[in-house]
Amino acid sequence: MSVDVTPLLSVVVPVFNEQDVLPLFAQRLRPVLDGLDGSYEVLTVDDGSHDATPAVLERMRRDWPQLRIVRLRRNAGHQNALTAGLHRARGRYVVSIDVDLQDPPEVIGDMLTLARTSNLDVVHGVRTDRSTDSLFKRGTAGLYYRLVRRVVGTAVPHNAGDFRLLSRTAVDALTELPEHRPVYRLLVPWLGLPSGEVPYARARRAAGRSKYPLAKMVRLALDSITGFSAAPLRVATWLGCAGIALCVVLGATVLAAYLWGSVVPGWTSMFVALVFLGALQLLCLGLLGEYVARIFTSIQGRPAYVVTFDSAVTSARRPAGMPS
Incomplete structure (x- = not known):
């Protein structure tokens, strides 16, 4: 047959x-x-x-x-x-x-x-x-x-x-x-x-x-x-904007405390801010890396x-x- x-x-x-x-x-x-x-x-x-x-x-x-x-x-x-x-x-x-x-x-x-x-x-x-x-x-x-x-x-x-x-x-x-x-x-x-x-x-x-x-x-x-979708790239952008806004708020708080003379030296707030911003940067780099990896794969042209x-x-x- x-x-x-x-x-x-x-x-x-x-x-x-x-x-x-x-x-x-x-x-x-x-x-x-x-x-x-x-x-x-x-x-x-x-x-x-x-x-x-x-x-x-x-x-x-x-x-x-x-x-x-x-x-x-x-x-x-x-x-x-x-x-x-x-x-x-x-x-x-x-x-x-x-x-x-x-x-x-x-x-x-x-x-x-x-x-x-x-x-x-x-x-x-x-x-x-x-x-x-x-x-x-x-x-x-x-x-x-x-x-x-x-x-x-x-x-x-x-x-x-x-x-x-x-x-x-x-x-x-x-x-x-x-x-x-x-x-x-x-x-x-x-x-x-x-x-x-x-x-x-x-x-x-x-x-x-x-x-x-x-x-x-x-x-x-x-x-x-x-x-x-390019939505993850936009997420990274919005997270970056949120991080910048948070830094502005923290900066204004520190400046106000300095002007009022109530500055207390400490490392907790600084540590949290550094960790948060570092994590935010890594997340954004990771999302960008996914798109760069796709471009790299396309350029290779492997089956x-x-x-x-x-x-x-x-x-x-x-x-x-x-x-x-």
Whole structure:
């Protein structure tokens, strides 16, 4: 059974050390895609896994002709793995979904139907029920979405992650952007294309451990803010103004005390002022450093990911009659 050069649907799946959940994911995803009215491909992007994930993917590919494997040479991160998949997806519509089964594959059919009947370029999967997430996860996620909606704008759907459907128009627009640290949950709304939403209840991870610890969530939040707004620079400016105003007040207080002859030598107030101003300067330098780091990364021009294997390219170069 051959795979169409231009399938109706491409499903992009970033994968990193997911040997346990991959078979479960295939059992859920394949019946959904086989039941669609049109051809499809599943493009798994192995983001530098160092467990048995590559071997599991190869076994799955033997029995699933529509499965493609793109393997990155090293771990490039979830968003960059998505970029690699979007750049290689050939479908007229592209769905991105994580492999942990917290986002149900059964919703893909609803997304495709809504996009085709309503002529939409983007369909977001929106989590209406996150009761399976921990209290800490729900709290930090809520804080993240409130923050980015305040900084970036209300066009960002609340509780919409990276489970979405994109038309070929949207995919082509995204792949033309010169982003070195893409955050697609903000980039996609920024395009301003016709969009819709499909609600679903978020499930528990089917197997394995989360690949988004606190450090990566903080990194995502920082990339989201510094990549889409100059607000942190303005915060640094306002903090600097507040520090100057405080120094003026302290200076006036000291001058008044000197004139009234009630100057008491001491180090506490001076110590507090120095610490405060020093912390303020470090904070401002840190915020400026984030933007300088982004400029430095852009000037370097290094690729965000390096592909070491693509099953579609390998199959195209294989002589006729040679088994896969």
